[in-house]
Amino acid sequence: MPRSFHVKTSARTDMVDITAQIQAAISESGKSDGVCTVFIPHTTAGIVINEGADPDVCNDILAKLNEMVPPDAGYQHTEGNADSHIKTALVGTTASLIVENGRLVLGTWQKIFFCEFDGPRSRQVYIKI
């Protein structure tokens, strides 16, 4: 199995900063140079890279996704999480990150967020370096 870690989410829709855990997995791997593939093995959770300084940015992203894809809107899938699947399709479940000198290469304001769309739950993140 690939490297992995758990994420605990705390609301139906939630964004959790996982930058430190990804950096820790890179450091543990001992690799200094390459690409880190992050993969979310769920169908109602995704990944977004965006601003981490002001939590209102994540609040706005989740609010807009809820407005565009509301929870109850006559979907065919009847498990109550059709919107969660659609939101996941929009943001995606995989990201490729550049690693140099053992460090993630990110912009000044960038953090990596696990996006929960059907929580709260305990989730997993897979990583390959």
Added chain:
Amino acid sequence: MPRSFHVKTSARTDMVDITAQIQAAISESGKSDGVCTVFIPHTTAGIVINEGADPDVCNDILAKLNEMVPPDAGYQHTEGNADSHIKTALVGTTASLIVENGRLVLGTWQKIFFCEFDGPRSRQVYIKI
């Protein structure tokens, strides 16, 4: 040229499960460990990883995309597929998948879908392992 295979779509918007073809390409390559890059070489078709058990999940994804980006809505591009280009921009055309012991690493419910937005057509998928 990279490894590739064809996909036949059967409606203007369609999602076709291509998990088995991607796994077959990985098996043929003889590689057991790494990252599989999937690339859709079209401008009106994309890729989504989502639930494969209930086909209504794909129906809901396509219906919501059609509602957000309807086929005729006064677009500037006059070939009748402006919406198809926009939908492709939203879902994306590339994905990075983790391979371990010769097998794709996916979550329990995940399948990989070719997303047709201007079909029906014969399409291609490129793969690099």
Added chain:
Amino acid sequence: MPRSFHVKTSARTDMVDITAQIQAAISESGKSDGVCTVFIPHTTAGIVINEGADPDVCNDILAKLNEMVPPDAGYQHTEGNADSHIKTALVGTTASLIVENGRLVLGTWQKIFFCEFDGPRSRQVYIKI
């Protein structure tokens, strides 16, 4: 640091074709076969692969994003670019491209676009081959 180049954008929302710069970076690297990871180190700019022949396709993509995520709509983030962050979350900031014989493998109509959502500005693109 990874290979990088600058992009100058000329409007608040803008799509700039960066295919030639990415190809140039691949040629300079001397590598002929593999995957090229493109990473946008910004939180209000993303990447889209789509049609380059008719500029109206990009106009339609930007117009639809502005319609779905208008600039002023009561967001919590008060820097005037909340919509820019949301648009970035929708299109994404990373792409994995296949390289064969020293050339990007793209479909006939595909070009790679830097997507500005809070310009005009001078921006950066990171590349790892």
